[in-house]
Amino acid sequence: MRDSLTVVQLWDRFLDQEKNKLGDELWTVYEQVCVAALDCQRNELAEDCQEALGSKFPQSVRVQRLKGMIYEAAGRYHKAEEVYKEIIDKDETNMFARKRKVAIMKAQNKVAEAIEELNKYLKLFMTDFEAWMELCDLYLSQQDYGKACFCVEELIMSNPHNHLYHQKFAEIKYTMGDPDSMFQARSYFSQAVKLNPDSVRSLYGLFLSASSLAVSGAHKSSKEKQSNIKYAAWAAQQLKEKYTSVQPEHLTNQTKVLESIEKVLESLTEKTAS
Numbered sequence: 001m002r003d004s005l006t007v008v009q010l011w012d013r014f015l016d017q018e019k020n021k022l023g024d025e026l027w028t029v030y031e032q033v034c035v036a037a038l039d040c041q042r043n044e045l046a047e048d049c050q051e052a053l054g055s056k057f058p059q060s061v062r063v064q065r066l067k068g069m070i071y072e073a074a075g076r077y078h079k080a081e082e083v084y085k086e087i088i089d090k091d092e093t094n095m096f097a098r099k100r101k102v103a104i105m106k107a108q109n110k111v112a113e114a115i116e117e118l119n120k121y122l123k124l125f126m127t128d129f130e131a132w133m134e135l136c137d138l139y140l141s142q143q144d145y146g147k148a149c150f151c152v153e154e155l156i157m158s159n160p161h162n163h164l165y166h167q168k169f170a171e172i173k174y175t176m177g178d179p180d181s182m183f184q185a186r187s188y189f190s191q192a193v194k195l196n197p198d199s200v201r202s203l204y205g206l207f208l209s210a211s212s213l214a215v216s217g218a219h220k221s222s223k224e225k226q227s228n229i230k231y232a233a234w235a236a237q238q239l240k241e242k243y244t245s246v247q248p249e250h251l252t253n254q255t256k257v258l259e260s261i262e263k264v265l266e267s268l269t270e271k272t273a274s
Contacts (some may be wrong), residue, residue, distance in 0.1 A: 004039035007032060011045075027056060034066050038073045046070050050249040061087055082106050095125055102134070114138055129155055136168070137164055143224055145176050163195035167202050179216065186231065193235075199204035200242055207261075236265045 011033045019026055034049035047070055053063045068083035081104060098121045105114035119134045125131065136151035152169040156270040158166060170188035173181040186209040192202035210231035213224075239261055 004036035007036035008040050008042060008045070008162075027053060031062065031066065031212050035069070039043075040068055041073070043070065043073055046073070061094065061097075065100065068097075068100055070098070072104060072107065077108060080104055082199070093124070095121075095128070097132070098124075106138075111138055111141060114140070115142075126154075127158065129158065134169075145172055148172050156262065161195060163199055163202065164191040166192040166195065167199065167205065170205055170209070172200075174205060174250075179213075182209055182213055186213060190231070199236075199240075202241065203235050203239050203242070207232050207239065210235065229239075233265060 011029075014268070015022070015029060015033075022029060025065070030049045030053050034046045034053070037043070037046035037049065050063065050066045050070060055067065057063050064083055064087055068080045068087075071077070071080035071083065081101065084097040084100050084104075087094050091097075098117070102114050102117050102121065102249045103121070104118060105111075115138050118131060118138065122128065122131055122135065130153050132155050135154075136148045139145075139148035140150065149169060149172050152165055152172065155165045156169060165217065170185045170192060173185035173188065186206060188226075189202050189205040189209055192199055193206055196202065210228045214228035214232060240258060243258055
């Protein structure tokens with residue numbers, strides 16, 4: 001787990017005074033404390049750790065990267081970019097330095113440049129799932145849903161059993177809102193539920209997408225409408241079971257949630273019947 005505050009507190013209270021007892025592990029601890037200090041805006045502590053590491057490993061790329069991160073934390077993005085460029089010039093396959101360049105562009109709200117840099121990165125490291133998801137989120141911030149879908153499709157092909165990828169793709173399609181996209185949303189929400197029956201978010205997505213299709217009139221076949229009603233009713237029943245199984249003290253608005261589900265389902269049935 002990444003608990004930066006605890007790491008810094010442990011350093012201040014115990015490890016700083018006893019660091020000579022850590023042996024060779026001290027250098028790993030210095031690196032961990034440096035990153036944690038940056039998370040906690042303790043830039044002076046981060047600089048002390050980086051300087052100690054720099055004295056021990058003056059040619060280390062990892063220590064250089066920490067120096068660049070310290071520049072980032074101080075808002076000195078130009079200096080940070082110089083550090084990362086120097087690292088990449090030495091080693092073109094350095095993933096971390098390239099990722100930090102994307103982080104700098106995001107910090108400066110240069111989304112277009114960040115997207116361009118991340119696309120270059122993925123041409124070299126196509127199996128980096130986190131990078132694909134980051135690129136997807138950047139496209140979503142620009143409302144470029146088609147390219148965001150492409151990113152998630154790459155993730156689904158690489159790991160078809162991860163329900164979160166199917167859910168993400170379905171949510172994007174649901175946001176697009178046209179009939180064909182809504183049908184795809186329903187299909188992918190269904191697959192996400194199949195892979196993880198406990199996913200309440202996917203159940204809600206299936207319920208909403210099926211409900212929307214049932215009342216939209218996009219397809220005039222009564223059989224298709226009835227199928228969507230069945231999907232919505234099944235998802236609603238699953239949601240009711242999930243909420244009723246939760247202890248009342250863990251869900252303060254349990255009754256309101258169940259009532260809302262019932263009302264939507266009743267409304268759906270009435271509209272379709274009319």
